[in-house]
Amino acid sequence: MNDFFTVAIITATLASGIRLAVPFLLAALGEAVGQRAGVLNLGVEGVMLIGAFAAYYTALESGSAAFGLLMGLVTGMVMGLIYAFITVVMHAEQGISGIGIYLFGLGFTDLLFQKQVGTPRPISGLQAKPLNWLAEDTGRAGELLFSHTILTYVAFLLVPVIYWLITKTTFGLNVRAVGENPQAADTLGVSVNGIRTAAIVIGNTMAGLAGAALALEIGIFQQNLTAGRGFIAIALVYFGAWRPVGVMTGSLLFGIVSSTVLQLQVQDVISGSVASIANMAPAVLTVIVLVVVSRRIGQPAALTRPFTRDG
Amino acid sequence: MLKMADNQQAFSDGHDIGRYFRPFAGLVVPAAAVIAALAVGAILLGVFGANPLTGYRELFTGAFGGPDELAATALKSIPLMLVGVGICIAFRTGVINIGGEGQIIMGAILATLVALALPDVPRPVLVPLVMIAGGIGGGIWGAIPGALKAYSGVNEILSTIMMNIIAGFFMSFLLEDWLIEPGAIRIQQTKRLTQNADLPILPGGTRLHLGIVVALIVAILAYLLLFRSSLGMRLRAVGHNPHASRASGMKVEMSITQALAFSGACAGIAGAVLVFGSESHRLIGEGGPLAFTQSAGFNGIVTALFGGLHPLFTVLSSYLFGGMLAGGISLQRAVQVPQALVIALNGVVVVFVVGSLKLRTRVQRWAEGDIQMEDRA
Numbered sequence: 258m259n260d261f262f263t264v265a266i267i268t269a270t271l272a273s274g275i276r277l278a279v280p281f282l283l284a285a286l287g288e289a290v291g292q293r294a295g296v297l298n299l300g301v302e303g304v305m306l307i308g309a310f311a312a313y314y315t316a317l318e319s320g321s322a323a324f325g326l327l328m329g330l331v332t333g334m335v336m337g338l339i340y341a342f343i344t345v346v347m348h349a350e351q352g353i354s355g356i357g358i359y360l361f362g363l364g365f366t367d368l369l370f371q372k373q374v375g376t377p378r379p380i381s382g383l384q385a386k387p388l389n390w391l392a393e394d395t396g397r398a399g400e401l402l403f404s405h406t407i408l409t410y411v412a413f414l415l416v417p418v419i420y421w422l423i424t425k426t427t428f429g430l431n432v433r434a435v436g437e438n439p440q441a442a443d444t445l446g447v448s449v450n451g452i453r454t455a456a457i458v459i460g461n462t463m464a465g466l467a468g469a470a471l472a473l474e475i476g477i478f479q480q481n482l483t484a485g486r487g488f489i490a491i492a493l494v495y496f497g498a499w500r501p502v503g504v505m506t507g508s509l510l511f512g513i514v515s516s517t518v519l520q521l522q523v524q525d526v527i528s529g530s531v532a533s534i535a536n537m538a539p540a541v542l543t544v545i546v547l548v549v550v551s552r553r554i555g556q557p558a559a560l561t562r563p564f565t566r567d568g
Numbered sequence: 569m570l571k572m573a574d575n576q577q578a579f580s581d582g583h584d585i586g587r588y589f590r591p592f593a594g595l596v597v598p599a600a601a602v603i604a605a606l607a608v609g610a611i612l613l614g615v616f617g618a619n620p621l622t623g624y625r626e627l628f629t630g631a632f633g634g635p636d637e638l639a640a641t642a643l644k645s646i647p648l649m650l651v652g653v654g655i656c657i658a659f660r661t662g663v664i665n666i667g668g669e670g671q672i673i674m675g676a677i678l679a680t681l682v683a684l685a686l687p688d689v690p691r692p693v694l695v696p697l698v699m700i701a702g703g704i705g706g707g708i709w710g711a712i713p714g715a716l717k718a719y720s721g722v723n724e725i726l727s728t729i730m731m732n733i734i735a736g737f738f739m740s741f742l743l744e745d746w747l748i749e750p751g752a753i754r755i756q757q758t759k760r761l762t763q764n765a766d767l768p769i770l771p772g773g774t775r776l777h778l779g780i781v782v783a784l785i786v787a788i789l790a791y792l793l794l795f796r797s798s799l800g801m802r803l804r805a806v807g808h809n810p811h812a813s814r815a816s817g818m819k820v821e822m823s824i825t826q827a828l829a830f831s832g833a834c835a836g837i838a839g840a841v842l843v844f845g846s847e848s849h850r851l852i853g854e855g856g857p858l859a860f861t862q863s864a865g866f867n868g869i870v871t872a873l874f875g876g877l878h879p880l881f882t883v884l885s886s887y888l889f890g891g892m893l894a895g896g897i898s899l900q901r902a903v904q905v906p907q908a909l910v911i912a913l914n915g916v917v918v919v920f921v922v923g924s925l926k927l928r929t930r931v932q933r934w935a936e937g938d939i940q941m942e943d944r945a
Binding site for chain 1 (some may be wrong): 604612614664716720722723725726728729730731732733734736737738740741742744745746802830833856858864866868869870873905906908909911912913914916917918919921923924925926
């Protein structure tokens with residue numbers, strides 16, 4: 258029992274929690290942008306799988322993790338354009354078409370993996386880039402915060418960036434306008450469908466990146482690699498009440514709970530059955546938060562409503 | 569113009585998914601969606617160097633080529649039918665149930681516990697008992713997000729997703745320790761459950777078991793509930809327009825909770841069938857929840873949409889999709905393209921079905937000579 262409560266292990270556990278939070282954070286931030294524009298993307302899980310496979314396969318063939326990351330990003334962008342076409346242009350029910358995207362991603366990546374790769378072959382992921390100039394002076398805290406891969410820094414840097422994008426820029430104002438009252442925005446000459454398409458593409462690109470981050474972190478691909486993380490990311494948007502900082506808090510919660518449970522299990526502090534209960538905790542907490550949040554903070558008023566000038 | 573605005577309002581407030589079941593939609597759209605999906609599949613088969621025609625011929629023969637194939641297809645279709653029929657009830661009430669996976673698992677768990685507790689109850693009693701236990705387990709797991717939506721305004725899409733995750737970990741919690749088969753090999757599965765709970769094999773020399781009868785009975789009951797009972801009338805009224813229903817004195821909250829409870833119960837029965845109709849007659853958690861449920865919680869949404877959200881048509885469409893799953897194995901054997909292709913194509917079908925709604929409205933309006941109005945949208 259005592260073994261766990263050493264500073265070194267706690268630091269390592271927290272640091273690994275931060276790494277595990279990255280896919281949640283990237284996917285949930287992206288989903289938040291789309292939802293602020295009034296579009297629910299329930300297909301995050303599928304897009305993450307596609308991004309993860311693209312990153313894995315590219316890294317496997319080219320030997321470059323960075324190139325893999327780029328391909329994850331690009332496939333996410335393509336999926337964004339497809340999803341925008343389905344929901345914005347064709348007005349598909351968003352809750353259901355997202356499930357279609359999920360099933361497509363689940364089956365398609367499994368298909369490609371079995372056909373192109375076959376047996377699981379590990380890839381070398383992204384190398385950690387310790388920011389020595391920051392880490393040296395700050396001791397344990399520095400090790401905790403500044404010993405990660407570039408992608409981790411980028412993911413957390415995106416929190417203020419997305420906040421700035423949504424609240425301080427004209428684009429963000431338009432995003433919020435088409436998410437709250439598309440008719441009014443349209444009257445003012447804002448292209449509702451254009452803004453929504455842009456928001457969806459941003460969201461899906463980040464979902465693709467999230468999948469790539471996951472594949473490169475784990476260093477392997479398998480069927481259903483994401484194992485529900487994309488769905489959790491959607492819940493985190495509600496958990497964080499559509500605000501980047503709230504989304505980050507939720508992502509860190511899920512990341513740190515998983516890393517702590519894993520560490521406790523490795524150290525034999527808790528049994529597998531206790532670990533299952535502990536892993537359940539963030540989901541239970543999310544439901545409780547949903548109950549509290551639903552009364553207090555409203556979602557974007559036009560969420561899931563396709564835009565028509567009549568409606 | 570006013571009528572259309574009303575339509576929009578109903579849609580945005582209550583997910584008026586009943587739109588998918590307008591007469592015109594019933595035939596043309598699903599057919600077009602399947603043709604489109606098969607075209608996508610043909611392209612994929614071609615890309616992988618397989619002859620699409622050979623592939624599809626194998627798929628068809630593997631699904632419907634003889635008594636054994638027809639039986640295998642029926643077996644694959646049972647969970648889809650049960651989940652799909654449940655989805656019909658939820659969607660028609662304007663509630664989106666993404667929680668089929670969790671409801672299957674909780675139904676399977678409760679049914680397993682009943683079989684473990686009462687191993688000596690005679691078969692004619694125990695088999696119905698475990699099916700009912702499955703229904704209750706899934707029903708409770710559906711009623712919770714239903715009540716949360718109705719009384720606390722919690723988005724059911726999110727809560728059902730969370731309930732899936734919770735159920736998955738709950739199953740692995742039970743199978744890690746309490747319910748695991750005693751012995752040296754620690755696989756996450758129960759011991760072989762009592763033979764008194766085995767679903768009897770139907771006569772005819774195939775592997776088909778009583779589960780198909782259970783699924784058909786549930787589908788007929790769901791049809792009677794939705795279209796031949798006052799309870800079902802209230803559910804559909806709430807799905808069509810919750811505000812009008814409330815104004816006319818209906819207990820909207822109660823209807824929403826009931827709808828998700830019924831929906832979950834159907835999925836829960838599917839969970840019981842997956843345990844007691846399986847070859848191993850165990851609850852198996854090894855390989856994760858998706859391996860146990862075979863994604864039926866999601867695929868059931870596909871079959872329900874494809875069946876126009878009508879329980880009886882959902883039975884037919886489930887049989888068709890069961891055929892895709894069963895035939896996928898032959899396809900893999902014949903042209904070396906993994907059967908995962910079928911799951912991907914299911915996704916494409918969903919996207920085409922829900923994505924063609926606007927087109928369909930246009931065509932319908934055009935047929936009614938009313939195109940000018942739609943042009944503005």
